Every structure is written in C-alpha cells, then in structure tokens.
C-alpha cells in the first residue's frame with residue numbers, strides 16, 4: 211500500500227465530505243425536515259378530527275331518533291290520559307309522562323354537548339388547516355434557499371469527485387472497497403497513523419502482537435474503532 215497516495219485520497223475525500231455535511235446540516239435542510247414532521251402531525255390531527263366529527267354526527271342522529279320516539283310515546287299517553295281512566299291508571303300514566311319528559315330533557319342536554327363538541331372540532335380543524343398552510347409557505351421558502359445552496363455546492367462536489375476518481379485508479383482496489391464500506395458506515399477518517407503504540411483514531415493502546423503485525427504488514431485494522439492504522 212502506498213500510504214502517501216492513500217492519504218492524498220483521504221484528504222480530498224474529506225473536502226467532499228465537508229461539503230456534503232454543509233448541505234445536510236444547512237439550517238434550511240433542518241427546517242424542511244421539521245416542517246415535514248409538522249405536516250405529517252397535522253394530517254394525523256385532521257384525520258382524528260374527521261373521525262371524531264363523524265362519531266358526533268352519528269350520536270346526534272341517534273339522539274334525535276330517541277327524541278322522536280319519546281315524543282310519539284308521550285303523545286299516545288297524553289291521548290290515553292284524556293280517556294276515562296281509573297285513578298291508578300291515571301297516576302301510572304302521569305308518572306310515565308314525567309319519566310319521558312325527564313328523558314327528553316337529558317337528550318336535549320346531550321345534544322347541546324354534542325353541538326359544543328362539533329364547534330370545538332371545527333375550530334381545531336381550522337387551526338390545523340392554518341398550521342398546514344403556514345408550514346407549506348415556509349417549506350417553499352426553505353426549499354428555494356436549499357436549492358440555491360445546492361447550486362453552489364454540488365458543482366464543487368462534482369469537480370472534487372472527478373479528481374477523486376483519478377486518484378482511485380492508482381489505489382489498491384481491495385483497499386478501496388474496504389475504505390468505501392467504512393466511509394459508508396460513517397467511519398472517518400478511515401486511515402489513521404499509530405500514535406504512541408495506540409490507534410490514532412480512538413487512542414486504544416495496541417497489544418504488542420498487533421504492533422508486530424502492523425510492522426510486518428504496514429497496516430492493521432483497529433479492533434475497537436475499525437479504522438485502518440498505518441505506521442508513520
């Protein structure tokens with residue numbers, strides 16, 4: 211392995227990496243990710259509100275039906291009351307009418323509660339809609355900023371990448387494959403020198419046997435951080 215060439219390759223790769231990070235960590239990129247999350251949450255809220263509204267409407271319809279039934283029963287009883295009834299029958303009839311009146315009052319109360327709930331749902335829905343529209347506007351602003359940054363950075367990455375490709379051809383291909391796999395695993399720098407008998411990446415002290423192996427082979431994979439250690 212020609213360590214000079216490898217270090218030159220890694221140093222160029224690091225420039226590309228910094229540019230990639232500049233893109234990934236741009237405030238606009240973070241803002242876009244945040245807004246995407248917000249839009250998703252708003253969609254869930256809207257779906258839940260629709261479900262709640264549907265339940266309220268169903269309950270309202272049931273209450274109306276109960277109310278109509280109660281009124282019909284009440285009318286029947288009222289007609290019956292007019293007929294010649296014994297004192298006992300009359301008392302039973304009045305009792306039933308009072309029960310139904312109480313039942314109707316409860317239904318009316320419940321219907322008012324449902325109406326309040328539907329109003330609350332509508333206002334929450336309106337809120338969610340406003341949040342969504344606001345997020346959409348902000349999203350398009352950040353998207354434009356990000357595009358401008360990409361237009362500035364991507365050509366630089368492209369230029370460096372073509373230089374990197376030229377250097378690649380001069381490297382050992384087995385090593386290159388290993389390097390790329392580590393880079394993809396977010397291990398960077400991939401290649402580090404041995405420092406005071408320790409790994410130059412994670413500073414773990416190397417056992418004598420490993421140092422001997424490093425001296426013999428010229429390189430060694432760190433057992434702790436999996437970087438490739440070379441001898442200076």
Ligand SMILES: [Zn+2]
Nearest residue numbers: 409412432435
């Ligand atoms: Zn290490």
